């Protein structure tokens with residue numbers, strides 16, 4: 001008994017005290033910074049970028065398609081593109097995920113996720129989410145699981161994953177949505193009582209990612225339903241998810 005208590009004291013406090021201020025290791029590849037004067041890249045973007053996220057003339061990077069591989073940064077002769085380690089990259093619309101020259105990561109999420117008064121009122125103190133893995137590799141799913149562990153502990157904000165859509169306020173989609181999973185995704189969404197929210201987590205869910213041209217996908221769900229929050233990443237970092245949802249709920 002005393003031995004267990006002693007070990008527990010030695011372990012110390014494992015939770016990140018303030019997830020909003022947490023900083024990641026510089027090796028993490030997050031918000032891609034394009035230098036302000038970058039008018040045209042010195043290489044063929046289509047040959048370098050595996051997902052078509054990088055566009056040339058004018059230069060832009062679509063974080064909804066980007067897998068954060070860093071190849072574009074390595075191909076730049078004059079450091080026109082550098083991957084920052086900023087993980088605050090969520091947005092409430094697809095257009096806001098497109099990064100242009102001069103865009104700053106420090107200000108990005110403030111403007112990219114607007115807390116709606118209705119969402120704050122309904123879900124600000126308690127948000128239960130049903131997660132659907134719609135053909136993903138399990139990378140994003142494992143990271144989302146980590147959101148509830150002792151380090152990230154999103155339960156302290158009243159945010160949690162639940163086992164049944166009947167108990168949920170919204171759905172979190174991961175994976176590119178395969179034909180096999182499309183009916184299950186639709187059924188799960190229908191089983192959630194209104195009002196409800198949709199969160200697309202990870203590059204595959206947002207755009208199809210590296211599978212976007214596969215004949216085995218059925219992404220018509222996104223034609224029928226509007227996504228409320230996009231959380232980019234390949235895979236999604238728990239701090240990206242927790243911070244994006246907190247901002248969406250209006251937590252300062």
Ligand code: SF4
Nearest residue numbers: 049066067069070072
């Ligand atoms: S980091 Fe993103 S934009 Fe750059 S090459 Fe990789 S996928 Fe394309």
